[in-house]
Amino acid sequence: MSATSPQRRPGVRPAIAVTIGEPAGIGPEISIRAAWARRHEVNCVLLGDAAFLAMTAAEIDPAIRLSSLSLMAVRNGGLPHFGADRISVIDVPLDAHVVPGRLDKENGRAVLATLDAAIEGVQAGWFEAVVTAPLQKSTINDAGVKFSGHTEYFAEKTGAGQVVMMLAGPQAGSGDALRVALATTHLPLKQVSAALTLDGLARVLDIIDADLRHKFGIARPRILVCGLNPHAGEGGYLGREEIDTITPAIAAAQARGIDAAGPYPADTLFQPKYLQGADCVLAMYHDQGLPVLKYATFGHGVNITLGLPLIRTSVDHGTALDLAAQGLGQADCGSMEQAISAALAMANNSLDNKK
Numbered sequence: 001m002s003a004t005s006p007q008r009r010p011g012v013r014p015a016i017a018v019t020i021g022e023p024a025g026i027g028p029e030i031s032i033r034a035a036w037a038r039r040h041e042v043n044c045v046l047l048g049d050a051a052f053l054a055m056t057a058a059e060i061d062p063a064i065r066l067s068s069l070s071l072m073a074v075r076n077g078g079l080p081h082f083g084a085d086r087i088s089v090i091d092v093p094l095d096a097h098v099v100p101g102r103l104d105k106e107n108g109r110a111v112l113a114t115l116d117a118a119i120e121g122v123q124a125g126w127f128e129a130v131v132t133a134p135l136q137k138s139t140i141n142d143a144g145v146k147f148s149g150h151t152e153y154f155a156e157k158t159g160a161g162q163v164v165m166m167l168a169g170p171q172a173g174s175g176d177a178l179r180v181a182l183a184t185t186h187l188p189l190k191q192v193s194a195a196l197t198l199d200g201l202a203r204v205l206d207i208i209d210a211d212l213r214h215k216f217g218i219a220r221p222r223i224l225v226c227g228l229n230p231h232a233g234e235g236g237y238l239g240r241e242e243i244d245t246i247t248p249a250i251a252a253a254q255a256r257g258i259d260a261a262g263p264y265p266a267d268t269l270f271q272p273k274y275l276q277g278a279d280c281v282l283a284m285y286h287d288q289g290l291p292v293l294k295y296a297t298f299g300h301g302v303n304i305t306l307g308l309p310l311i312r313t314s315v316d317h318g319t320a321l322d323l324a325a326q327g328l329g330q331a332d333c334g335s336m337e338q339a340i341s342a343a344l345a346m347a348n349n350s351l352d353n354k355k
């Protein structure tokens with residue numbers, strides 16, 4: 001993928017694409033609320049069905065103004081930069097009426113179309129980053145498209161190959177960032193061991209090291225690596241992945257100048273004395289790392305895809321259909337606002353690196 005480098009004009013807010021996610025979930029509401037709350041510093045352009053968003057915004061707060069644009073108009077004329085008195089929407093029409101809390105596979109492809117428009121917009125230089133509201137993976141599959149997550153979809157559509165999912169949030173007490181990256185993403189547990197290879201772990205460690213340096217401004221990231229098995233394999237008596245794959249991958253990364261250490265038993269690694277001074281913990285699979293992160297930071301965490309040729313962040317939660325079914329005003333927008341802040345900070349770091 002080649003992207004046109006965004007130019008920041010003095011006095012013009014940076015523009016970020018916000019895909020509104022599953023329309024029957026809380027995504028549309030948190031996208032509107034967060035875009036409106038942050039409008040003075042960032043131009044969050046919503047990608048979704050314009051009529052549906054206008055109706056939702058009017059219900060949230062009649063003071064919220066939206067201006068709708070067609071994708072074709074933006075393709076032809078570029079992204080207009082309105083003032084902070086309104087939110088821009090690029091219309092990506094839905095195919096079916098939305099009932100909050102009720103999934104409809106008829107809308108699955110329209111959700112994917114918002115992701116495609118966001119990627120197109122970064123490639124065209126309209127946006128500096130993409131923030132994604134939560135979508136329902138099962139609905140996209142029900143619509144006939146094999147889909148395991150934004151992470152994998154963005155990797156495929158941008159030609160990135162290997163990418164890394166990392167979630168980050170503030171630790172209670174210190175407020176220091178807790179960052180948890182995953183060696184495998186949305187993979188059935190029984191496939192995890194076979195997916196952990198020396199080459200794959202090498203790429204994961206390289207991506208974490210590079211992105212923490214360039215997009216987060218950390219001069220020499222320290223990465224703590226979990227084992228896969230209980231007690232990191234107990235010297236081979238409880239599994240051999242640590243001996244055969246993880247330890248050699250860490251040693252090879254160290255030889256390339258990466259500050260990685262481990263493998264450590266995952267059950268005891270997440271305590272302050274180990275986390276102090278660490279910039280990232282690398283877990284081997286989704287539910288090894290994310291429950292710890294979400295327990296510590298839920299509602300304030302951000303999901304970041306490392307290794308992409310674009311900046312993409314998201315929330316730390318899902319579609320919350322239970323809340324959407326109860327009506328507007330139930331969902332916490334904290335993670336969405338954090339995802340916007342993180343995308344903006346990463347865009348600023350990337351611009352600084354290019355100077």
Ligand SMILES: NC(=O)c1ccc[n+]([C@@H]2O[C@H](COP(=O)([O-])OP(=O)(O)OC[C@H]3O[C@@H](n4cnc5c(N)ncnc54)[C@H](O)[C@@H]3O)[C@@H](O)[C@H]2O)c1
Pocket residue numbers: 026132133134135136137138150303314315316317318319320321322323330331332333
């Ligand atoms: N970024 C994403 O697109 C993303 C992230 C996580 C999960 N998902 C998807 O979301 C769907 C539902 O997943 P789930 O049920 O496991 O998790 P969920 O996060 O939707 O819900 C889990 C619980 O957290 C609550 N919750 C979630 N977000 C909240 C918010 N902003 N404010 C207050 N409470 C909130 C819900 O009410 C529910 O009780 C799945 O399809 C999953 O794959 C998408």
Ligand SMILES: N[C@H](C(=O)O)[C@H](O)COP(=O)(O)O
Pocket residue numbers: 148149150151152286290303314315316317
């Ligand atoms: N694994 C993420 C989480 O638990 O928060 C979530 O499923 C979203 O993943 P994508 O960003 O790949 O859609």
